[in-house]
Amino acid sequence: MTVETHAFQAEVKQVLHLVIHSLYSNKDIFLRELVSNASDACDKLRFEAIRQPELLGDDSTLAIDIRFDADARTVTIADNGIGMSRDELAEHLGTIARSGTKKFLENLSENDKSNAQLIGQFGVGFYSAFIVADRVSVTSRRAGSDEAWTWESSADGEFTLAGADRATRGTTIVLHLREGEDEYLNGWKLRSLVHKYSEHIDFPIRLPAEKAGEEGDGDESDELETVNEATALWTRARSEISDDEYKAFYKHVSGDFGDPLVWTHNRVEGNQNFTSLLYVPAKAPFDFMGGGRDERKGLKLYIKRVFIMDAAEQMLPPYLRFVRGVVDSDDLPLNVSRELLQSSRQVERIKGALTKRAIDLLEKLAREEPERYAGFWKEFGGVLKEGVADDPSSAERLMKLLRFPSTQSAGPDELVALEQYVERMKPGQDAIYYLTADGWNAARNSPQLEALKARGIEVLLMHERIDEWMAGYLTRFADKPFRNVAKGELDLDALEGADDAGTRAKREEAAKAAEPVVEKIKAALGERVKEVKVSSRLTDSASCLVLGEYDMALHMQRLLKAAGQMVPGTQPSLEINAQHPLVQRIGTADEATAQDLSLLLFEQAQIAEGAQLEDPAAYVQRVNRLLLG
Known part of the structure; x- marks a missing residue:
């Protein structure tokens, strides 16, 4: 009989090496994975038999049998499920067609044996057989076929395929145990693993019945008995x-x-x-x-x-x-x-x-249980945010589940619910203020927050990539509109803590005096900006970039461009702090210095937004000129 020899896919070799050398801390998982695969094979047959009843034939009782042979040092797992053809054996057991395989290999290291749990999460469960076996053979016959094939490997980089004799459909896996794995040549041990991992599989799992005698002595009869509950929980x-x-x-x-x-x-x-x-x-x-x-x-x-x-x-x-x-x-x-x-x-x-x-x-x-919910949010919050856009009928309920850090948070993990935010709103505040940014530090240090912080107004800091897209679907919550503090006009005079009449008068006077400066900056920046105007947002910084009410955030534009997507061009406005010494200096500077200072205000605002400058070398030269003055 011809025996075909094939090389494993490269990634399979890596998986086998790590499985054999790294997962000894949780060897028991091999039985769980092989029994689960056998259960899947029975499920698939039951499904296909709905349309092709002849596939079941006279053998309609689906079951999984586990046997062991202490003399031969083998453990056998057999099922009468759908079975596999020659090509399916080669494809399923010789390759790993999963996008997560690379990530699996990165996480499964010899220095982290606890990662044995990964085996069940990446579709590579069959290879766990090599934790306890130095040779594995799989004989299978596809339902509806007369041909049977045997796949065999010693995890040495190759596997063989050969024709085989098998009277009925299904799959039989024989594990030739390594030295030192004799604990699995014991009926009591195998039963305990079935109860632990596979109790509720919806097919009988059968082992040889125990003879009368001392429990765990390995004395078994030829008669099989069901050891799991085998009912749909x-x-x-x-x-x-x-x-x-x-x-x-x-x-x-x-x-x-x-x-x-x-x-x-x-x-x-x-x-x-x-x-x-x-x-x-x-x-x-x-x-x-x-x-x-x-x-x-x-x-x-x-x-x-x-x-x-x-x-x-x-x-x-x-x-x-x-x-x-x-x-x-x-x-x-x-x-x-x-x-x-x-x-x-x-x-x-x-x-x-x-x-x-x-x-x-x-x-x-x-x-x-808000603390446990916080743990859930850390794991899955980014996915749940998609629902605000995807499911309008549930959006109101989903908004109650959203959590964000804010300007009152000590760190990115200190989160606030929208209901809490609304309860803490200041008198006179009629909107839920938020800011989107490309990271926690960029959000909490954004110049656009300065005037709101000075007035004690809380702002939600949405610093994850999905937030800018999701925010487009946040319209109202508890009858309060959402307001992005980095877009459009920002009228803060109605808020508690707004400037008194004297302070407002000084600000208006400074803004009027800055009109010539605004014209100089406009001339220097040209088409780089939509307009230049005196800001009500800034208290400490010299400048910031502001978008139109419906414009896409600059960090989102950069992200989409990097992904090769077409993004409509958007010109931001430059807002300046008329009382800042750097802005006031432009009014008295010569033309060349005013040009450098104007460009510097624009580039500083870009850097604060997390943008990469178009010409970093020119920026450095400009700064050096101003420093040497």
Whole structure:
């Protein structure tokens, strides 16, 4: 029989090396991953058999069998699921087609053995077999096919493929254990791992029955017995399920080794009958934000307990893509296709109900456990912000869940809710003031904040990249409009703490006296700015850039240009502090010095915005000339 030899994909070699040498602190995960893969194979067969009943044939009882042979030093995991063809064996076990693989390799280092939990988060669970085995063979026969193939490797950079004999469909994995791994040649040990990791898999997991005798003595019979509960946990009454069972099931459906933050379990009956079990993770997966909006995980979809889809993205909007769990409907047709799901009114109704349930859960967490909600916000706040724009029907509720630092915060992690902000608003303040910037320091030190700070007015500091886009959809909250302090006119005279009549008169006098200076600066800057005017925003700084009410923020323009996108040109206005000595000096300076000072005011304002100067060398020469004076 011909044996084909193939080289692993380069990334697989790296994964295997790290798995073998770095993950000994959590060896037990290999059984969880292989059993989960076997469960997926049974789920896929059950789904395909809806349209092709002949795939099941006479063998309609799907199960996962685990055996061990102490003499041969092997552990075998077998299933009668969908199976794999030759090409599927080569593709699934010889390559890693995941965008998160690079990130996985970066995080999984020999110096951080705790990162064993990563194995279940990046689609590389099969390779965990090499934690305990120095050789692994996989024999599989695809349902509906007469051919069987064996894949085998010793994790030495190559794998082989050869034809095999297998009477029925399914997959059998044989692990040839390394020296020192004899603990897994024990029925009691294998049972305990099934109970720990795979108790609620919806298929029987069978091991040889224990003979009468001392527990854990390894004496087993040839008869198989089911050792897991093998029932769909979500179909049981909430009162019958313990917190530990909910947590164990979460780990099964999510691939997460940590406990969930919160969960909600509900049965809806009426026009639309369905059961949902939704979890909010405590931590974001390592590749969560890197995958972006296209990296969706979704919910597991069942119809009358028949598995339909592993990642039913249609069941929740994209901004809730961090939610894990299952939804089981009684009413959707069993032959539903992905296209039909996308256009089904029933699905839209379920989606609306699940969205409401997920937001309810977050509102309850924010209201009753604000510290734990702060932990959630740190992990997933950036994703939840998308909902303000994506889901107008839920925008008002989502705004109550938003959290931002402000000018009263000691650091970027000290956050305020919009309701708190409104309660703290000053008398006479009729708007929610905010500022968007390209980072925490750029936000808190922005010159545009000076006059507001002087009056004790709190300003929300939106310093994450998504904030400028999201802010475009923030119109009103608690009947208060949102106001970007870096755009448009800013009338502060109505606010408590506004300048008294004498101070205002001095400011107006300085502004009138600065009119010749404004003309000089306009002439020096030309088309660089839309206009130059005396500012009401500034108290300490000499200048700042201000955009039109509906213009895109400068840092967002830079970000989009760097990404190769077309951005409409926007000319900012330059506002100057008429009482600043640098501005006043322009009025008495000669033409060359006035030119340098005007350009310097503009460039300083650009730097304060985080922009890169068009000609840094000319800026340095200009500063040097002024210093040498």
